[in-house]
Amino acid sequence: MADPGMAGKAFIGADIGGTNTVIGLFDERGLLLGERRLATMRADPRRPTSEPAEFIDRLGLEIGALALAHGYRDIAAAGFGVPGWVDTATGMALDASNMGWRNVPFAEAMGRRLGAPVYIDNDVRLYTLGEAMAGAGEGCPDLVCVTVGTGLSAGIMMNGVLVRGEPSARRRDRARSRGRPGRAMQLRQAGLPGDDRLGAGHRAARRGGRAGRQAYDAG
Incomplete structure (x- = not known):
């Protein structure tokens, strides 16, 4: 000592x-x-x-x-x-x-x-950030770190800057799936904070006119 x-x-x-x-x-x-x-x-x-x-x-x-x-x-x-x-x-x-x-x-x-x-x-x-500074990602400006512990999560760095998601503090890092079918359930099963409106948006798009459905299916 x-x-x-x-x-x-x-x-x-x-x-x-x-x-x-x-x-x-x-x-x-x-x-x-x-x-x-x-x-x-x-x-x-x-x-x-x-x-x-x-x-x-x-x-x-x-x-x-x-x-x-x-x-x-x-x-x-x-x-x-x-x-x-x-x-x-x-x-x-x-x-x-x-x-x-x-x-x-x-x-x-x-x-x-x-x-x-x-x-x-x-x-x-x-x-x-630690992996980028002194770990497996040292010297890499773009990297993804996936952690598997009590939960499953990931961090992203692009061009040497940590990706922080949406600017709103209460919705920071909220996952997005562009409204594709089944994604809301996938996000919940993965323990990620998804958007509750995903399912409703999918159903509304499918009920729309021909042009709306084509735009949705192409998205």
């Missing part, structure tokens, strides 16, 4: 998964100094919470212990990958249904707990 209070800054990167949460401690050069793993505490999805205080407190304790074990008393900044819909501008975890979270001010609450700036983004987007 290093001497507590050593010079230099420590940074935290953490992935909050549906089953486990993994915390990494990094130095100013971006080198991994150590890591910890803990079970993710989830709320009852039938009663979503906006204040997962117990989990945030436990996460803060684990981060503090990890930093102290490597000689750091303070954290300079922390970044968290959070499942579900995330508003990166406000630091809100808008809807993580598998966690039972809704409208959680995660960055604000975690920042108070750590006494440091906290940044959040969708977990799979950050996984994609």
Whole structure:
């Protein structure tokens, strides 16, 4: 164990998964100094919470212990990958249904707990960014990362920029299928947030006139 209070800054990167949460401690050069793993505490999805205080407190304790074990008393900044819909501008975890979270001010609450700036983004987007920066996709401006864990998800990078989907925070990364038959069911079975209007649009198009049906079938 290093001497507590050593010079230099420590940074935290953490992935909050549906089953486990993994915390990494990094130095100013971006080198991994150590890591910890803990079970993710989830709320009852039938009663979503906006204040997962117990989990945030436990996460803060684990981060503090990890930093102290490597000689750091303070954290300079922390970044968290959070499942579900995330508003990166406000630091809100808008809807993580598998966690039972809704409208959680995660960055604000975690920042108070750590006494440091906290940044959040969708977990799979950050996984994609990590692979592009220092993983299998290093040097590739265009890549797709598919993660298979508690759920199934994917992140996309094009021309070195993460694809974020629609600009509306509440509908960010909503999947689209251009109204083709059966796609709404496919999206639901894959656990992706689709558009409930897909089926209705398909039926309306098929009931239309000849020109409308031809345009639909050609789409």
